[in-house]
Amino acid sequence: MATTGSASAHLTAVPPQPRSPASPAAPAATATLIGSVQRAMRLLETVAGHEHGAPAKQLARETGLALPTTYHLLRTLVHEGYLRRDKGLFFLGDAAARLSCSGEQQKRRSTVVDILARWRDAIGAPVYYAVYREGEIEVVCVSGAAGTPAVEGWADFRETGHAHAIGQCLLSQLDEDARRDHLDRYPVRPVTPYTVRDDHSLLRRLERTRRMDLVIERQEYALGAVCAAIPITVGTTAASLALSMPAHQADRLLPAARRLQAEMGRLVGSLELSISI
Template sequence: MRLLETVAGHEHGAPAKQLARETGLALPTTYHLLRTLVHEGYLRRDRGLFFLGEAAERLSSSGAQQKRRSTVTDTLARWRDVVGVPVYYAVYRDGEIGVVGVADTPGNPAVEEWADFRETGHAHALGQCLLAQLDERSRRDHLDRYPVRPVTPYTVRDSHSLLRRLERSQDTDLVTERQEYALGTVCAAIPLTIGTMAASVAISLPAHQADRLAPAVQQLRSEMRRLLGSLALSISI
């Protein structure tokens, strides 16, 4: 590992003797380890110089992805603890709605995904918020693939009504839905657009606590302004 770290510190490569000197390894040991690492793909040799290989780069990529996921998890947990309600984070990527992270507690559990979130975007706040951020063509393409259909007695009834609602939400930067996806639950979602990717952060509450929804949204907005940078770095997950 020390040898790999030393090679990584030389962008333009380094010879075996230099690597042995910098790592404090005996030269024969260094040669043996270098040959093994080249054979396994962790290093590559070019004109007597050693560079990181594809296997090492894959390790680096996986580690970076894990760090981004950890950042999302930590950020959502922070918002959950401050606001005191379950917090959700979703993105719209490659034509699909994807829930990236959820932070809840046993005392304040998240809404159970009893109907596929991807297919019922018209019924829940996260999906509606993501659809509102799309251009008209992408939005209609999504609804052609996943038509509006009743999920509960309170679900929006048709695509025309949904599109009008999405247009109104663009003016307020807020989507709320009451028992449209899950009976006994109210939700609110805030758009989060970074670069070209649409994303959304949402919260949920039991329907009998609906009066807490607006204050919780304001509190969430405040927290988002403080920690948006850390989440923005992880939006590409």
């Protein structure tokens, strides 16, 4: 076993080891940014400020980019559809317009989601919003919660419009030709023992439904669930707001639907915006 003195001698005999190069300093946050993307975005913003278009040299001058870099980025952006070129001038392209449109659509969807959630909490039942668009029943938004779960869509909602209140409400707003066209594509068929049995019976029911009447459906689409749908006039588009409840709470359905119908008038404008979602 070595003594302390010999250990010291041994340690001092070890030649100094070469120092490894100093570790580089942690990169600044900006080191992770991609310069070409920043330049491209700057070009897009500059083009957006020129309603009547702008030439490459002007865009290079306003963005502070070298002219060759500007030409390269402009060609790329035109190729990807974010810009278009016409007679030497550059304009925003369809892809850029779609970005803006998507943002507006998301904003409208968020507005509708918030409205339905408020009504769901106030009434104590799940709320649905649907439209009839391009010959199809389309559920735009459903607002349910743990204590007020929405009806499970166990059968295709588009194909079973005859069986649920939403579909019947939307079909009641169509003209006779549009109704028959829908039923030619999606014939009436049993979904539960309570479902309307044939096209003739359904058409008679729809004809008796006045345009702004509530539509009530009891276990025709889902056993154990009842539903009420309220028609909404949105220009030429058929739309509907609906709510559902467990069958054992059926006595609450009509009062809740009438309350919803009375309250929705002041917010129907927000629902109208969602037609384009």
